[in-house]
Amino acid sequence: MKTIRTLLLLISSAVPLVAHAQSTSAPKLSPGDTWTYVDTVEAAPNGWRQTHNEIVVLRTTSDHVYFETKQAGTTQAPIEVVEGADWSRSRNVNGTETTVNRPLFFPLSIGKTWDLKYTEAHPNARHASESFDTHFKVVGPESVEVPAGKFEAIKIEAEGQWTAETAPMQSATTGALATQSGTTVVVQSKRHLKAACTDSWIVSKVVPTK
DSSP: OOEEEEEOOOOOOSSSTTTTTOOOOOOOOOOOEEEEEEEEEEEETTEEEEEEEEEEEEEESSSSSEEEETTOOOOOOOEEEEEESSSSSEETTTTTEEEOSSOOSSSSTOOOOEEEEEEOOOSSSSSSEEEEEOOOOOEEEEEEEEEEEEEEEEEEEEEEEEEEEEEEEEEEEEEEEEEETTEEEEEEEEEOOEEEEEEEEEEEEEEEEE
16 A cells, blocks of 8 residues: 655744755754644545644754644644654664654755664554555755745655564364254364565655745
8 A cells, every 4th residue: 555645844033055955954943933843644545634723832952843732623732742852753763762753854955865664563463564665865955835924945756665564363163062962062163374575655745934
């Protein structure tokens, strides 16, 4: 199954270089900076959904960004999140701290690529393992127009594959057969072997540069 996702990230703080420059450095973030993250997911053949997430920067360090996020229009309290200074996300995978998401890799220059690949054993009760393999590429400049105005941006595409191996399971079925001589209980046991499923995707990210 292939899913096409288009993500639009509108940052209130400016990136110092324009889209047509050789490279774009990470923007300087300050407490109170706010933007909206639009996530559009299109699934074949003709369905799609879109969410708008509001993000507010709380504070920054040399290595991390502390921010809160909530879905636009909701009355629920925002969720506090900590991510890397390059918006990467890490967590414990198989006992090792592992980067599991890196949508940006500053400085951004046209043609720059990077990869993210890892396999997690027993991520949940249903899967024996899950593997993620994603390739990112900075495509080039692109203009975007939103209610806040028109922005010069740089486009990043990510193409990847997720593969899961299901854990072996065993099930049992019990039945009773009544005859003149008595009742016989029949138990049938089935063992379900491992199986694999794969999901591929293409993601486009548009990051404003001024």
